[in-house]
Amino acid sequence: MDLPVTETLLLTLDKGVLHITLNRPDSRNSMSLQMVQELQGVFTWAAANAVRAVVLRGAGGHFCAGGDVRDMMTIRQKAVDDPRAYQSFNRVFGELLTQVTNAPLVVIAVVEGAALGGGFGLTCISDVAIARADAQFGMPETRLGIIPAQIAPFVVQRIGLTQARRLALLGLRINGVQAAQIGLVHEVCADAETLEAALQRTLADINQCAPDANRVTKALLLKVGHHPLDSLLDDAADAFAAAIQSAEGMEGGMAFIQKRPANWVN
Template sequence: MALPETETLLLEQDGPVLHVTLNRPESRNAMSLGMVNELMAVFDAVADDDTVRAIVLRGTGGHFCAGGDIKDMAGARARAAGGDADAFYALNRRFGEMITRANVQPQVIVAVLEGAVLGGGFGLACVSDVAIAADDAQFGLPETGLGVIPAQIAPFVVQRIGLTQARRLALTGARFNGVEAARLGIAHEAVPATDIDTRLADTLKQIRRCAPHANRVTKQLVLNTLSQPLSDVLDQAAHDFASAVASAEGAEGTMAFVQKRLPQWAE
């Protein structure tokens, strides 16, 4: 696997875990178009790589992501003034393509949420498989207070926490901390900032206990429940189950259980 060259992301592979760190600390890791494109490139590069089992998303400088980049908005405004009628559409829709890609990424996405988790950062949190928040992190959807809308984020917020809470947060721009984010279901847990690294390590250990291919198929199964008829989901799940039982992973998992040892993929 060859990882792409990146300017706004720090990439570090640690065994089966790829750490992707948003690296624009001067703007609290605001999501520029360059960062969006680099995230897309990273997701594409590892999508078919079975050796990468988890992707950790985090931010430098004590912040996850403070939302969209104002400079990109200014650039789009200049292009629109110059006659490009699709400037704002293209900028916004590209973020939607990236967050959609993150949502279906075969690996387990673990988001470490510290400091500002706003706008686009909030959206990324809502498509993670596991979200660990610092209890003092600051969450919010500030778009309507700026005269714009959470256009590409809103559907994923609704899927994450339900319609009624999504309406409240989007239509008030309320700010809240990591404890409240965990209560709402945006994050799965909130811990003191000093405990974040320990909790992340525990989570990655849990993921390593799960069979790589089984995890990929299970993630797709869960996502299919949102878009396919139940009978179709269950029919495909039965086929996938039969394949899993007959696979090398299935044999190793069963043998490890009988022999009271860890399976090979967890060692």
């Protein structure tokens, strides 16, 4: 299985887990348009190739310090001839966040160093977030005279309106411990060694779960609050019936009775 060719990302595939490393360490992995487009392509590839989980992290001790200022300056030049250049440039990152949110696999963010602006947004759309205690999370946009346009809905969904207002309207930064307190991340680690151990535990837990069952469960969870309850429960019952009669459902039941690992456990 050939991995996509990328310039701003490092990719490795191991036992159904795709490790994506944002690889622009000189700019603390700031999000260029090229990086956004490469991430879109990689997540499309992952969804089409039965990848069970994606681990997203940054090179050089930082997760992602937000948008690339140099790209923004280039867009300023384009805006002279294209009045919607800024809108198009901004919107593509929201498309990425939506794509990753709905990806039919488990997304794990491993956060060290800076997770600002777009990096904050990437944390918000992960299924599991593990962070160093000294990581720095923030929404600095308003202090720069701009707004957190594309990440705002995902931030509110993740941590709630009250916390989102405080962080966005004051332009605050918080550390990993504080991020866990408001529900932004799930686990906080003191150093690189414990961070890696937490990641391996998370991957071991995912390995115990049936891939199709995880895919359907994630889709169901994402519908909550967006569909009428009765129709959602009807759809869930249909999905349950399909799951219990599927090859995974049959295998899971037999493995439980026979007290052995299911055949999807590596």
